[in-house]
């Protein structure tokens with residue numbers, strides 16, 4: 001019994017009465033059908049059967065941990081594009097070795113000076129803020145020299161940033177690109193602006209080595225041929241592509 005169905009006058013989800021779930025958790029509550037997720041994923045997989053492919057779930061759709069864990073168990077990858085999304089993906093058990101953060105991670109700390117090359121997980125840090133003064137009650141400290149610690153995120157003109165963690169991720173990403181060197185790649189870039197152009201430059205460098213790039217951006221859609229720019233919001237642009245493909 002999959003999905004949401006009526007049974008003997010009761011709404012059920014995957015066979016369990018919704019009233020029973022609401023009684024156990026209280027309301028409001030969001031209820032997702034694992035069976036429908038499995039069915040949708042199987043349908044997507046079947047549609048690409050015969051082509052080498054990987055399905056990555058976009059966390060911006062819904063980053064609920066239970067949903068993420070289900071998808072991870074079903075073997076999908078994760079498409080995570082902000083510190084919060086990446087944190088949720090890691091908490092759900094997606095493989096950190098397949099992560100590429102362009103400007104470092106707010107969830108990792110380093111020494112401000114820096115006194116050495118250490119980068120450590122910020123999970124144990126609680127920078128609690130006194131809301132009457134908007135000041136942190138405690139500043140994270142470097143365990144080596146006792147100086148102030150800072151997020152391992154690259155800022156403008158940032159000579160103190162320790163790039164090692166990001167460099168290792170970049171090397172793994174380069175390895176991935178090497179693995180797919182002979183494949184026909186399509187890059188669909190969504191909402192990457194010109195103010196900080198790292199993502200656009202990445203798309204363009206892939207385009208220069210043979211990938212087809214589709215740039216969807218409401219104002220900054222420009223890209224030279226043979227690539228394609230679409231002046232639209234991300235969802236609007238993707239829907240237009242879907243409609244064009246469906247129309248044949």
Ligand SMILES: [Zn+2]
Pocket residue numbers: 111112113114115116142143144145146147
């Ligand atoms: Zn230090």
